[in-house]
Amino acid sequence: MTDKQTPNRHISPQRKSEDRGLDGLIRPQRLAEFTGQEKLKTNLTILIEAAKAREEPLDHVLFHGPPGLGKTTLAHVVANEMNVNIRITAGPAIERAGDLAAILTNMRAGDILFIDEVHRLGRAVEEILYPAMEDFVLDIVVGKGPGAKNVRLKLPKFTVVGATTRLALLTAPLRARFGAVYRMDFYEEPAIEAIVNRGASLLAVACDPAGAKEIARRSRGTPRVALRLLRRVRDYVQVRAEGEITGETAVAALNLMEIDNLGLDDLDRRVLRAIIEKFGGGPVGLDTIAASISEEADTIMDVVEPYLLQLGFLERTARGRMATPHAYQHLGIALPGRKTDNNKPNQPTLFGDNEPS
Ligand code: ADP
Numbered sequence: 001m002t003d004k005q006t007p008n009r010h011i012s013p014q015r016k017s018e019d020r021g022l023d024g025l026i027r028p029q030r031l032a033e034f035t036g037q038e039k040l041k042t043n044l045t046i047l048i049e050a051a052k053a054r055e056e057p058l059d060h061v062l063f064h065g066p067p068g069l070g071k072t073t074l075a076h077v078v079a080n081e082m083n084v085n086i087r088i089t090a091g092p093a094i095e096r097a098g099d100l101a102a103i104l105t106n107m108r109a110g111d112i113l114f115i116d117e118v119h120r121l122g123r124a125v126e127e128i129l130y131p132a133m134e135d136f137v138l139d140i141v142v143g144k145g146p147g148a149k150n151v152r153l154k155l156p157k158f159t160v161v162g163a164t165t166r167l168a169l170l171t172a173p174l175r176a177r178f179g180a181v182y183r184m185d186f187y188e189e190p191a192i193e194a195i196v197n198r199g200a201s202l203l204a205v206a207c208d209p210a211g212a213k214e215i216a217r218r219s220r221g222t223p224r225v226a227l228r229l230l231r232r233v234r235d236y237v238q239v240r241a242e243g244e245i246t247g248e249t250a251v252a253a254l255n256l257m258e259i260d261n262l263g264l265d266d267l268d269r270r271v272l273r274a275i276i277e278k279f280g281g282g283p284v285g286l287d288t289i290a291a292s293i294s295e296e297a298d299t300i301m302d303v304v305e306p307y308l309l310q311l312g313f314l315e316r317t318a319r320g321r322m323a324t325p326h327a328y329q330h331l332g333i334a335l336p337g338r339k340t341d342n343n344k345p346n347q348p349t350l351f352g353d354n355e356p357s
Helices: 019-026 038-054 071-082 097-105 123-135 172-176 189-202 209-217 223-240 247-256 266-278 286-292 297-311 325-331
Strands: 061-064 086-090 112-116 137-142 149-154 159-164 180-183 314-317 320-323
Touching: 019 189, 038 071, 038 180, 061 071, 071 086, 071 112, 071 159, 097 123, 097 137, 123 137, 123 172, 189 209, 189 223, 209 223, 209 247, 223 247, 266 286, 266 297, 266 320, 266 325, 286 297, 286 320, 297 314
Parallel strands: 061 159, 061 180, 086 112, 112 159
Antiparallel strands: 137 149, 314 320
């Protein structure tokens, strides 16, 4: 995924070209090196060990959650733990059924096919994938016109590891073919701190505990953001300080990037301000918000919204998004009078029921 509208956004969890070199260097290779996501790791370890004990290929696995949390990394980790090859592709890259057939016929038993953005597979491609995942067969049509014949090819038993930021967009039959579905959550701050420290040592930059804490605090629970901020802070201390990341230098660098103490940047603030100032706090539809600030609805949905929901700054209602009192407070905007979402009589009022009217 790339940032179309906000190419200079430091805190975008979406992958940028500048991350590539670093990804290779920092990406954990084994489950033991993979920090955080403890529950998921436990379940994944059981899945892997059971498959290995039975000498069977791993069941198809789906990781879902916001970008930058480690879905691709885990796919590589799974391949390493299973000691198999991994082939990497993405939903939009497989344009025709023939493209997928070509990939599948080159797989070996046990190999992993990693499909990023698996919700973006075309219908014709999906139709080929269903029997391939379920029965390890490839149904293809040979020839054209009245002489065309259906041919069924046997495939080796392989594993699909899928990743998606939008579980809801996955078709039901495709979702049903994944035996193990894991949700990835934002990381706790200590886990991000550990990732920052590991990154700093791999990048050979001195970073004291206060510095790592500051970076972690503003990384919105996302390893990719943490590592990107680490690099920007490293640049800063190289030019403006003695080359060491401390609490003070990290704060100075992050403030210069206009990333606030909760990790919100200009885009997050624009979204919240639009809801509050242009739409009276909501409810307002996502497309309307996006149009009002000239951003893509997809970017807001994938990148901005999950973190604002997690912070409790945003609420999703049947009629659209609403800013919560926490959002007003954070932006330093006074709360207006009592307001209710009229269509939902049983919903609590926007500012809680204890508010004087
Ligand atoms: P996703 O596929 O979910 O968008 P990636 O797997 O590409 O995310 O991870 C983004 C970056 O964060 C990579 O550089 C990766 O090395 C790093 N990363 C992700 N999860 C972890 C983790 N648990 N520990 C250390 N680094 C991580």
